[in-house]
Amino acid sequence: MTLHNFPREVACRAFPLTLKGSARVWVGSLAPRSIDSFGELTRLFLTQFMASSRRRCPSAYLLTIKQGEDESLKIYLSRLNKECMIIEDQDEKITLVALLGGVWLRSQFMAELARRTPATLREFMDQVNNFINVEDTLRALTEPTRKELEQAENK
Structure with missing residues (x-):
């Protein structure tokens, strides 16, 4: 709301x-x-909630996010997407490199990436969505x- x-x-x-x-x-x-003024309310509010604010991270932080061995591809992408929300200087190429480097090395999807490595983030998202749809x-x-x-238990 802006007044x-x-x-x-x-x-x-x-x-x-x-x-x-x-x-x-x-x-x-x-x-x-x-409270005597909006300035005072602002100061008190910032003092109260400053510690709980999320810090912005550089895009290189995404390179530290890896898929766990037992973590589904869908959950990994969701987790990485959440982290993308706090990145201050999002760069599509770094995001793509982070996604490619974060996929668990022994996953079936990594084999798919080895066969056909996407050149753009859009290609990666299309490829991962197709893979998840087939898996589901x-x-x-x-x-x-x-x-x-x-029925099997009743027999």
Whole structure:
């Protein structure tokens, strides 16, 4: 929410409406009439929550994120994507190198990458999505359903 050309008093009263979670609880716990200005509210807010803010990381940090041996490709990509959100200078080439270098070396997908290494992030994402779709389809076709397991147990 942006308030342009409004008096500071309006901004001070509207500010709590933009918050959620612990920030909203904190503002609600302030004693009535204990804040004299929006500047003071700003200072108190920053002092309260500065330690919990996430630090921005350089894009080279992505190179440290690796897929675990028992971690699915889907979960690895999700975890890396979360980390991409805190990168200050995202670069597509570094992201691609991080993804290629982070895939578990003995995974089936690594064999796929060895056959056809993508040159762009878009190619990588297309390739990984196709691989995950095939994996999910095969898992759905080969895993016995709950009903089949119950029938086998009843025999």
